Amino acid sequence: MSDRPPTIVVIGASAGGIEALRAIVGGLPSDFPAAVFVVVHLGAHKSELPWLLSQIGPLPVVHPQDGDDVQGGMIFVAPPDHHMIVRHGRIRLTKGPRENWARPAIDPLFRSAAESYGAGVVGVILSGGLNDGCAGLYQIKDSGGVTLVQDPADAINPSMPRSAIANVTIDHCLPAAEMPRLLVELVAAMDTTNVATPHLPVGSRQEEVMTAYTSDQPIAVTCPDCGGALRRQHLGPFTQFRCHIGHVYTAEIMLAAQFLASEQSLGAAMRTLRERGELCRQMVSRTELENTPAASAWERAMQEAFDQADTVRQLLEREWTLPDGIGVVESSGAPAAG
Structure with missing residues (x-):
C-alpha cells in the first residue's frame, strides 16, 4: 500500500476565485480519493477559508502543519503568509521570498507538484489577476500532468485563465461548476492506469530542489556601494x-x-x-x-x-x-x- 495517493489536485486562485472554489468543493463527493491543495492570494491576513469550504462540501478542509503527510480525501489550504509545497509525500511550509508579489503563491505549489508527482498531477487555474500559477501550470503539463482552466467567461477576473490559455497547452477549459465531475473522472482514470509518480531526487539534487523554494543561494553578488550586480x-x-x-x-x-x-x-x-x-x-x-x-x-x-x-x-x-x-x-x- 502506497503512503501517498497516486494523484493530487493543485488549485490556484486569486481575485474572484473564492466563488469558483465554492463551486468545486461543493461538488466533490465524499469518497474523492485524491489529495487537493489550494492556494489563494490572501497574504498575511488571518484566513477562515478552511472553515468556509468545510461548510460547503463533504471533504475535510484544513490549514496543514509543516511536515504533515499528504492524504487522499482531504483539502489542504495554504496558510497565511506561507508558501505550501509538496515533497516526497509530505507537505512543507516555508516563508520563502514572495513570488509574483504573493506569499502564499501558486507557482511554488505547482512547481513542487510537477517535480514530486509528475503525471499524477491535475493542475487547475481559477479566477485571478495577472498570471501567477501560469509558469507552474506549464511545468505540470511538461511533466505529463493534466491542465484545467476556468473558462474566462465564467471567471470574475479572467486574467489568470486567459494567461494560462495563451501560454500553456490546456487540456480542459470549462466553468467552475463543471469541474467536480471532470476531476472525478480524471482521478479515476489516473488511478486505474496506475500512474507512476517519481519521487523527488535524493542527496545533493534534493538540496538543490529545496533551494529553489528557500532562496538560500543568491543569484548574483551585488555591489556594497550601489547594490548593482x-x-x-x-x-x-x-x-x-x-x-x-x-x-x-x-x-x-x-x-x-x-x-x-x-x-x-x-x-x-x-x-x-x-x-x-x-x-x-x-x-x-x-x-x-x-x-x-x-x-x-x-x-x-x-x-x-x-x-x-x-x-x-x-x-x-x-x-x-x-x-x-x-x-x-x-x-x-x-x-x-x-
Whole structure:
C-alpha cells in the first residue's frame, strides 16, 4: 500500500476565485480519493477559508502543519503568509521570498507538484489577476500532468485563465461548476492506469530542489556601494569585481565591505528585537492583564524577542575569517582599516 495517493489536485486562485472554489468543493463527493491543495492570494491576513469550504462540501478542509503527510480525501489550504509545497509525500511550509508579489503563491505549489508527482498531477487555474500559477501550470503539463482552466467567461477576473490559455497547452477549459465531475473522472482514470509518480531526487539534487523554494543561494553578488550586480574579471593573479556604475573591488576588499554591511544589518536587527522585547515587557507589566491568556502571550513574545536578539548578538561578537591578498587568513571581529 502506497503512503501517498497516486494523484493530487493543485488549485490556484486569486481575485474572484473564492466563488469558483465554492463551486468545486461543493461538488466533490465524499469518497474523492485524491489529495487537493489550494492556494489563494490572501497574504498575511488571518484566513477562515478552511472553515468556509468545510461548510460547503463533504471533504475535510484544513490549514496543514509543516511536515504533515499528504492524504487522499482531504483539502489542504495554504496558510497565511506561507508558501505550501509538496515533497516526497509530505507537505512543507516555508516563508520563502514572495513570488509574483504573493506569499502564499501558486507557482511554488505547482512547481513542487510537477517535480514530486509528475503525471499524477491535475493542475487547475481559477479566477485571478495577472498570471501567477501560469509558469507552474506549464511545468505540470511538461511533466505529463493534466491542465484545467476556468473558462474566462465564467471567471470574475479572467486574467489568470486567459494567461494560462495563451501560454500553456490546456487540456480542459470549462466553468467552475463543471469541474467536480471532470476531476472525478480524471482521478479515476489516473488511478486505474496506475500512474507512476517519481519521487523527488535524493542527496545533493534534493538540496538543490529545496533551494529553489528557500532562496538560500543568491543569484548574483551585488555591489556594497550601489547594490548593482557585480561582474567578476581576472587580471593576472588578481580577481576583481566591477558593477555597471564602475565600482571596483578586489575579492579581499569585497569580503571586508560585505562584513561591514552585515555588521550594520545585524546591529539594526538586534536593536529592533530588543525594542520588541521591551514593548512586550511593558505590556506584561500592565496590571489589568495579569493572570490572563493575553499576559501569557505577551510574555512568550517577550522571551522570544530577547532570545532572538541574543542569537544575533552572538553573530556580531564572533570572529570572522578575512583572507588577505597573499593567502594568509586572519580572524577578526572587524576588517582592518586601510
